[in-house]
Amino acid sequence: MKHPDRREFLQSSAAGIGAAALAGSFPALASAADASPFKPEKGASLQLLRWTGFVKADDIIWAENTKKFTAATGVPVTIQSLSWPDVTPKAALAAQVGSGPDLIMGWNDDPFVYPDKLVDMSDLVDHMGKTHGGYYDNARSYCFDQDVKRWVALPVGCTGNAINYRVKWMHEAGCNEFPKDLDGFLKLARGLKKNGHPTGFALGHAVGDSNSWTHWMLWAFGGKQANPDNSIAINSSETNNALDYAKQLYETMISGVSGWLDPSNNQAFLAGQIGMTMNGISIWYVAKNDFPAIFPDCANAIPPMGPVKQHTVSNNFTSAFIFKYSKFPNAAKAYLNYMLDKDQAGPWVTGMLGYVTPALKGYADLPIWTSNPNITPYRDVLNGAKYDGYNGKPGKAAAQALDEFVLVDMFADVCVNNMSPKDAMKKAEQRLATIYKRA
Amino acid sequence: MIARSRFLARLDSPRVLGYLLIVPAALILLGLLAYPLVLGIWMSLTSATLGKPGVFVGLQNYATILADPIFRGAAAFSVFYTVCAELGKLTLGLALALILNQKFRGYRAARSLMLLPWVAPTVLSALAWLWLLDPQQSALSWLLIKMHLRSEMVDFLGHPWSARFSLIVVNIWRGLPYFAIGYLAGLQSISKDLYEAAAIDGASGWQAFRRITWPLLMPITTILVAFSSIFTLTDFQLIWTITKGGPTDATQVFTTLAYQRAISGGQLGEGAAIAISPIVFMIVLAFFVVRAVRER
Numbered sequence: 001m002k003h004p005d006r007r008e009f010l011q012s013s014a015a016g017i018g019a020a021a022l023a024g025s026f027p028a029l030a031s032a033a034d035a036s037p038f039k040p041e042k043g044a045s046l047q048l049l050r051w052t053g054f055v056k057a058d059d060i061i062w063a064e065n066t067k068k069f070t071a072a073t074g075v076p077v078t079i080q081s082l083s084w085p086d087v088t089p090k091a092a093l094a095a096q097v098g099s100g101p102d103l104i105m106g107w108n109d110d111p112f113v114y115p116d117k118l119v120d121m122s123d124l125v126d127h128m129g130k131t132h133g134g135y136y137d138n139a140r141s142y143c144f145d146q147d148v149k150r151w152v153a154l155p156v157g158c159t160g161n162a163i164n165y166r167v168k169w170m171h172e173a174g175c176n177e178f179p180k181d182l183d184g185f186l187k188l189a190r191g192l193k194k195n196g197h198p199t200g201f202a203l204g205h206a207v208g209d210s211n212s213w214t215h216w217m218l219w220a221f222g223g224k225q226a227n228p229d230n231s232i233a234i235n236s237s238e239t240n241n242a243l244d245y246a247k248q249l250y251e252t253m254i255s256g257v258s259g260w261l262d263p264s265n266n267q268a269f270l271a272g273q274i275g276m277t278m279n280g281i282s283i284w285y286v287a288k289n290d291f292p293a294i295f296p297d298c299a300n301a302i303p304p305m306g307p308v309k310q311h312t313v314s315n316n317f318t319s320a321f322i323f324k325y326s327k328f329p330n331a332a333k334a335y336l337n338y339m340l341d342k343d344q345a346g347p348w349v350t351g352m353l354g355y356v357t358p359a360l361k362g363y364a365d366l367p368i369w370t371s372n373p374n375i376t377p378y379r380d381v382l383n384g385a386k387y388d389g390y391n392g393k394p395g396k397a398a399a400q401a402l403d404e405f406v407l408v409d410m411f412a413d414v415c416v417n418n419m420s421p422k423d424a425m426k427k428a429e430q431r432l433a434t435i436y437k438r439a
Numbered sequence: 440m441i442a443r444s445r446f447l448a449r450l451d452s453p454r455v456l457g458y459l460l461i462v463p464a465a466l467i468l469l470g471l472l473a474y475p476l477v478l479g480i481w482m483s484l485t486s487a488t489l490g491k492p493g494v495f496v497g498l499q500n501y502a503t504i505l506a507d508p509i510f511r512g513a514a515a516f517s518v519f520y521t522v523c524a525e526l527g528k529l530t531l532g533l534a535l536a537l538i539l540n541q542k543f544r545g546y547r548a549a550r551s552l553m554l555l556p557w558v559a560p561t562v563l564s565a566l567a568w569l570w571l572l573d574p575q576q577s578a579l580s581w582l583l584i585k586m587h588l589r590s591e592m593v594d595f596l597g598h599p600w601s602a603r604f605s606l607i608v609v610n611i612w613r614g615l616p617y618f619a620i621g622y623l624a625g626l627q628s629i630s631k632d633l634y635e636a637a638a639i640d641g642a643s644g645w646q647a648f649r650r651i652t653w654p655l656l657m658p659i660t661t662i663l664v665a666f667s668s669i670f671t672l673t674d675f676q677l678i679w680t681i682t683k684g685g686p687t688d689a690t691q692v693f694t695t696l697a698y699q700r701a702i703s704g705g706q707l708g709e710g711a712a713i714a715i716s717p718i719v720f721m722i723v724l725a726f727f728v729v730r731a732v733r734e735r
Binding site for chain 2: 088089092093095096113114116117203204205206207254255256257258259260261264267268271273396399400403404405409412413416417431434438439
């Protein structure tokens with residue numbers, strides 16, 4: 001996942017007075033907002049904090065849609081955009097001090113860290129689900145808090161992860177098509193390495209890239225972090241097999257992956273230093289726009305299945321949540337309802353070339369997904385996707401384990417530090433036990 | 440009128456006026472330093488999590504972190520990082536100051552340029568170093584290969600010890616000007632007469648340094664080391680930007696671990712205990728600073 005320099009900027013949509021005038025000029029917009037069951041409070045204004053920076057079209061179209069919302073409702077919305085890893089701490093501080101943005105687009109388990117501070121989103125989730133074909137399972141995993149027993153966030157979607165590779169190099173490595181299973185995947189990786197095009201999968205403390213492929217690998221072999229009762233389940237023969245496989249895959253990797261942060265695999269892939277990695281579609285998007293020489297040879301594929309015989313993709317899930325301190329929770333719900341409605345979300349997802357895969361199943365038929373075979377894998381990333389902490393209870397403990405890179409470090413201990421899988425599992429088991437106990 | 444003149448008369452008293460004059464500074468110190476510190480200590484004694492004040496748990500958080508191998512590793516690396524970085528900065532800073540104390544062509548420009556690493560925003564310099572230490576894009580590796588000192592790129596950040604030493608080098612680079620400028624000021628305050636007298640007595644350059652320069656630089660050395668150690672022990676930006684505590688927690692220090700536990704993980708009590716724990720080292724350092732200042 002690309003991690004650009006921190007880029008914080010404020011974008012103010014039209015001011016309230018002008019917006020009211022605009023609403024009068026665009027009756028269609030006003031009527032769309034009228035149809036919403038969520039009515040903004042009188043004199044409402046909103047502050048949104050969201051992540052940014054992956055694909056240019058995201059910021060632009062989101063801001064345009066926000067302007068349309070303001071025009072239709074008269075509610076001005078200020079958008080504060082932050083580099084994605086900075087959103088989690090900023091949201092945490094807002095929760096702690098009880099002041100800040102009205103609503104936040106955060107990541108993964110963020111809402112489970114402070115569920116008591118968040119507005120009940122059940123009505124909006126119910127409404128959106130009914131009007132857009134229901135949600136993928138991941139939506140409930142990341143947005144329904146099992147402790148407070150309510151939806152604490154509105155599922156938005158995920159920045160899905162797929163395997164990115166170079167077609168010509170794959171053919172030179174003896175594969176006519178991208179492998180469907182892990183045996184074929186390892187064979188391809190070895191062929192690439194032999195031909196001087198090593199693979200590259202992050203093993204440093206890269207929040208997105210290290211977690212994504214290690215979780216995929218663990219789940220592909222049937223490994224689990226915890227059981228449904230939150231007892232620790234990491235020390236198992238399935239995890240052992242995943243670690244053994246990862247060690248073999250590590251031998252095909254370029255030197256230095258254990259120090260990689262989130263931008264590293266993008267840079268190496270686009271510079272032609274590696275032949276295969278795992279990333280969101282942003283890497284392909286950047287290649288399309290800025291690397292015309294290699295773009296025709298770049299391709300994406302859904303990560304192969306392991307012994308569990310089903311896809312086990314790990315994605316970065318994003319959801320929107322409203323703080324109870326907000327004076328305008330209804331306006332915030334009206335805004336989210338508007339922004340994720342098909343008239344707005346359709347062009348948003350299309351403009352980003354599918355960078356965000358919506359959590360609502362109704363968006364799977366957008367033409368963008370089949371407009372290019374390299375985009376299609378990202379449509380399917382939520383099918384069978386698991387959640388971090390799987391198969392335990394989603395919540396604080398899983399969030400903390402992810403923040404502390406427990407699984408990533410377990411893989412790195414085996415691959416880089418030459419620890420035996422048994423010792424690495426034992427170490428991870430102890431760390432998880434501590435985390436789950438204190439959470 | 441009488442009351443006014445009594446008030447003014449009281450102001451004439453050094454005791455009254457003195458206390459009045461320190462009130463603003465005292466309020467600032469209490470509000471911006473003492474209050475957060477006391478709050479942090481209190482929080483470390485509670486089970487506070489994000490959004491919840493928690494209850495008093497005594498020293499339980501400290502017991503928890505002391506039993507945690509990652510905290511012990513972070514504490515050990517924090518001390519190692521500080522000691523190595525301070526030794527490096529002291530030695531190189533003194534050497535740089537001795538050179539810059541000479542009047543050579545362009546010495547004024549050299550003194551100004553020396554300050555660049557210190558005045559540049561830390562995050563920007565950390566990003567520049569991240570680039571320089573990158574396993575695939577490093578200009579340092581490229582240089583070493585071009586000089587035929589290496590056949591392949593150096594993996595600066597991929598292994599625990601190489602990552603640790605890389606961070607120490609970056610910290611030395613950043614903190615060097617602080618020592619150099621401090622020593623330069625110290626060197627310029629030493630009377631030339633002492634060196635002339637030593638030369639007349641036949642002292643060599645090394646003897647003059649050992650018997651005159653170094654002893655007279657001791658007070659400034661104590662202050663520089665003490666203050667710099669506090670900055671280094673609480674360093675966050677360099678490490679978080681370059682390694683985020685990785686690989687495999689090898690470069691975690693007090694601050695990065697506290698941030699991870701308290702802000703990302705929401706465990707405010709435990710995070711506060713981690714953040715408060717280096718205070719022991721800081722009190723020792725502060726003791727030396729105060730003593731050195733008094734001796735001066």
